[in-house]
Amino acid sequence: MSVSEEERVARATISLVAEPGDLRVLGLTRQFGPAGFLEVLRDHADLRDTFTAAAGRLATVQPERVLASAASRGIRFVVPGDAEWPRQLDDLDAAGALQERGGVPAGLWVRGPQRLDELADAVAVVGSRSSTTYGDEVAGDLAAVVGAAGRPVVSGGAFGVDYAAHRGAVAAGASTVAVLACGVDRAYPAAHRAMLEHLAEHHLVVSEAPPGASPFRIRFLARNRLIAALSRGTVVVEAALRSGALNTANWAERLNRVVMGTPGPLTSVASEGVHQLIRRGGAALVTGGADVLELVGSAGEQLVTDARAPEQPRDRLSVRARQVVDAVPVAAPAPSESVALVAGLGVVEVDRILSGLEADGLVELLPTGWRLTERGRR
Amino acid sequence: MSVSEEERVARATISLVAEPGDLRVLGLTRQFGPAGFLEVLRDHADLRDTFTAAAGRLATVQPERVLASAASRGIRFVVPGDAEWPRQLDDLDAAGALQERGGVPAGLWVRGPQRLDELADAVAVVGSRSSTTYGDEVAGDLAAVVGAAGRPVVSGGAFGVDYAAHRGAVAAGASTVAVLACGVDRAYPAAHRAMLEHLAEHHLVVSEAPPGASPFRIRFLARNRLIAALSRGTVVVEAALRSGALNTANWAERLNRVVMGTPGPLTSVASEGVHQLIRRGGAALVTGGADVLELVGSAGEQLVTDARAPEQPRDRLSVRARQVVDAVPVAAPAPSESVALVAGLGVVEVDRILSGLEADGLVELLPTGWRLTERGRR
Numbered sequence: 001m002s003v004s005e006e007e008r009v010a011r012a013t014i015s016l017v018a019e020p021g022d023l024r025v026l027g028l029t030r031q032f033g034p035a036g037f038l039e040v041l042r043d044h045a046d047l048r049d050t051f052t053a054a055a056g057r058l059a060t061v062q063p064e065r066v067l068a069s070a071a072s073r074g075i076r077f078v079v080p081g082d083a084e085w086p087r088q089l090d091d092l093d094a095a096g097a098l099q100e101r102g103g104v105p106a107g108l109w110v111r112g113p114q115r116l117d118e119l120a121d122a123v124a125v126v127g128s129r130s131s132t133t134y135g136d137e138v139a140g141d142l143a144a145v146v147g148a149a150g151r152p153v154v155s156g157g158a159f160g161v162d163y164a165a166h167r168g169a170v171a172a173g174a175s176t177v178a179v180l181a182c183g184v185d186r187a188y189p190a191a192h193r194a195m196l197e198h199l200a201e202h203h204l205v206v207s208e209a210p211p212g213a214s215p216f217r218i219r220f221l222a223r224n225r226l227i228a229a230l231s232r233g234t235v236v237v238e239a240a241l242r243s244g245a246l247n248t249a250n251w252a253e254r255l256n257r258v259v260m261g262t263p264g265p266l267t268s269v270a271s272e273g274v275h276q277l278i279r280r281g282g283a284a285l286v287t288g289g290a291d292v293l294e295l296v297g298s299a300g301e302q303l304v305t306d307a308r309a310p311e312q313p314r315d316r317l318s319v320r321a322r323q324v325v326d327a328v329p330v331a332a333p334a335p336s337e338s339v340a341l342v343a344g345l346g347v348v349e350v351d352r353i354l355s356g357l358e359a360d361g362l363v364e365l366l367p368t369g370w371r372l373t374e375r376g377r378r
Numbered sequence: 379m380s381v382s383e384e385e386r387v388a389r390a391t392i393s394l395v396a397e398p399g400d401l402r403v404l405g406l407t408r409q410f411g412p413a414g415f416l417e418v419l420r421d422h423a424d425l426r427d428t429f430t431a432a433a434g435r436l437a438t439v440q441p442e443r444v445l446a447s448a449a450s451r452g453i454r455f456v457v458p459g460d461a462e463w464p465r466q467l468d469d470l471d472a473a474g475a476l477q478e479r480g481g482v483p484a485g486l487w488v489r490g491p492q493r494l495d496e497l498a499d500a501v502a503v504v505g506s507r508s509s510t511t512y513g514d515e516v517a518g519d520l521a522a523v524v525g526a527a528g529r530p531v532v533s534g535g536a537f538g539v540d541y542a543a544h545r546g547a548v549a550a551g552a553s554t555v556a557v558l559a560c561g562v563d564r565a566y567p568a569a570h571r572a573m574l575e576h577l578a579e580h581h582l583v584v585s586e587a588p589p590g591a592s593p594f595r596i597r598f599l600a601r602n603r604l605i606a607a608l609s610r611g612t613v614v615v616e617a618a619l620r621s622g623a624l625n626t627a628n629w630a631e632r633l634n635r636v637v638m639g640t641p642g643p644l645t646s647v648a649s650e651g652v653h654q655l656i657r658r659g660g661a662a663l664v665t666g667g668a669d670v671l672e673l674v675g676s677a678g679e680q681l682v683t684d685a686r687a688p689e690q691p692r693d694r695l696s697v698r699a700r701q702v703v704d705a706v707p708v709a710a711p712a713p714s715e716s717v718a719l720v721a722g723l724g725v726v727e728v729d730r731i732l733s734g735l736e737a738d739g740l741v742e743l744l745p746t747g748w749r750l751t752e753r754g755r756r
Contacts, residue, residue, distance in 0.1 A: 019720060019722075051722070052722055052723075052724070053718070053719045053720070053721070053722040053723075054722075056719065134643055134645065138644055138645075189709075190709075214707045214709065215707065215708055215709055216705055216706070216707055216720055217705075217706075217708060217750070217755075262644060263642070263644065263649075263653065263656075263663070264642075264643055264644075265512055265641075265642055265643050266516055266640060266641065266642075266665050266666065267512065271641075272665075275641065275663060275665045276665075278641075278663045279662070279663050279664070279665065279669065284657070285641070285653060285656045285657050285663060286657070287644050287650075287653045287654075287657065291657065325595070326594065326596040327594055327595075327596065328595075329592045329593070329594055330593055331566055331567075331568075331592065331593060332592060334592060340431070341431045341434065341435060342397060342431070342596070343431070344397075344429070344430055344431040344432075345430075346430070372595070377595075
């Protein structure tokens with residue numbers, strides 16, 4: 001372990017005094033190191049004025065106690081330099097801010113047996129909290145396919161699409177991670193307590209906010225950047241025009257991750273945001289987990305074969321026989337002479353072929369001539 | 379009129395002896411002129427062998443009688459060089475073949491008061507014959523918007539999406555054109571006789587096949603290229619994986635027309651072909667007529683403003699007030715000191731702002747502190 005205890009405590013201190021995703025704090029932490037930033041915050045009057053809230057909290061927080069208490073409850077604090085640190089998060093350093101949030105977190109509070117550094121191949125599945133039954137089905141199926149292919153499914157633990165994605169991964173026996181806006185010891189929404197406990201016991205629950213932290217609105221925006229940054233790609237399943245899931249998609253785009261969206265009925269408000277995202281080129285249209293695996297995989301690693309329609313009787317015909325079938329009317333019957341003219345073949349040959357086609361049930365002979373059967377029309 | 383009577387009769391002859399979209403016939407017609415091609419067909423033994431059907435018919439057809447009989451029934455034969463000739467069809471000359479069909483037609487048989495040369499801005503709306511109620515609704519609405527904007531709606535007169543598109547345009551008082559695989563005097567499907575008669579009386583019905591021609595399967599493939607070539611862009615509304623509408627889309631792509639598709643539920647087989655088309659980059663996703671107008675319009679001619687979600691109470695707040703709202707918990711209430719810390723503002727100022735927000739109904743004060751209201755969470 002290359003991280004000193006002093007640095008870990010300094011990072012915990014920053015996590016306790018500053019808001020998640022405060023780009024100015026995290027930028028200065030990156031610049032001066034965590035201990036250096038705290039020193040300046042303590043001693044530099046101008047900086048104290050800029051960071052009133054953080055400077056004010058500085059005297060009251062007890063980082064060693066919080067770390068010890070967290071550890072006793074199975075919560076670890078993973079920081080840059082730890083073997084478990086997910087290095088894809090370092091991309092946030094150059095990614096700027098969205099809605100005033102950004103930066104590499106000072107550290108992550110983590111519950112669960114999985115390792116953060118095993119998320120490099122993860123796929124995020126996010127979407128509307130007020131999803132439709134259709135959206136839940138799409139999210140669950142997609143997460144199950146992605147998870148079963150060995151890619152952890154990252155989401156936000158919320159109602160709707162998030163819940164369906166976690167559940168789909170769990171049902172497929174796959175790995176799944178909830179990144180929360182509140183502390184990892186909190187259950188928000190309360191109705192998801194059992195699921196979050198299950199994830200903490202068998203998978204991973206992660207937050208930038210310290211244990212006990214409440215789910216403030218601004219923390220959801222900070223959280224969204226982590227979901228995008230942790231994952232190789234983000235799929236938006238349903239999102240109205242103002243959905244927070246679009247904020248996650250914007251982060252994924254900014255981080256050069258793969259951004260994907262699943263379409264839905266144009267008549268569904270819950271799909272409007274996704275359609276807009278696809279329309280403006282911000283996301284690729286995916287129709288399920290197989291498409292996702294193709295797009296997030298290395299070139300050639302996953303190859304989706306375009307879905308093919310079932311083979312039809314016509315597919316098995318010789319070129320000549322197809323020429324004849326194509327020349328047989330679908331409605332009013334025609335004599336074989338007419339069929340021969342249209343097909344550009346001799347009448348004798350056409351008569352022979354028509355008899356074969358009749359035996360196969362593709363054409364039928366009526367008093368006024370030949371006509372395609374229902375089967376022949378397919 | 380710059381086209382000689384001799385040339386028109388020669389072109390009618392070709393229309394009567396050759397199948398629509400026979401690329402070899404149409405290519406030679408282009409090369410030698412219509413009279414030149416017929417002369418070679420009459421006198422050149424090798425060519426007679428290649429074009430058995432056409433050469434065989436040559437002796438029996440009576441082009442002058444067909445033209446006169448057609449004219450007496452209100453059917454005109456429009457050929458290249460006529461003022462009414464839709465010159466966008468000449469793009470077919472260089473577009474090659476798909477499924478053995480291609481080429482600039484020898485002429486078009488036309489019924490109806492509109493002019494073919496007024497279709498340069500037209501939009502084709504095509505799709506599954508076995509469309510869903512959803513698809514019919516999308517096609518009808520889209521055609522109505524496109525038509526009301528002054529762009530003729532081109533389709534194939536078939537069941538399903540075609541019918542919904544024609545009907546949508548008619549309902550909007552807009553121009554619409556049916557391009558048929560059979561003669562313009564035939565009603566196929568028979569159930570659409572009334573609609574086709576309406577189009578022939580008030581709009582346009584067009585075919586490459588001569589009057590009386592039956593709707594052979596191969597003629598649908600030839601017809602599809604005309605729908606694509608006549609229009610500035612083609613929208614596929616619903617298409618299963620093997621739908622003929624995808625053939626039209628392929629033609630539109632090959633002709634450098636704008637190709638568009640409307641998404642649907644992933645659970646709907648009727649949308650699979652459209653999703654595949656969008657996914658492989660063969661079509662742009664459109665969510666309605668406004669998107670279509672933007673894509674087919676000249677640059678800047680039609681500008682779609684991205685649909686915006688209705689304005690929310692938060693949108694009207696000052697920067698400071700938003701900072702405070704963002705710091706108020708959504709679940710367990712927090713005292714104003716906590717809100718001030720999270721917001722990074724002084725407690726006095728935060729208390730003042732919270733009172734204002736309470737008056738606006740965005741936050742509420744409970745015994746244990748402040749919390750967002752339902753309205754404030756939006």
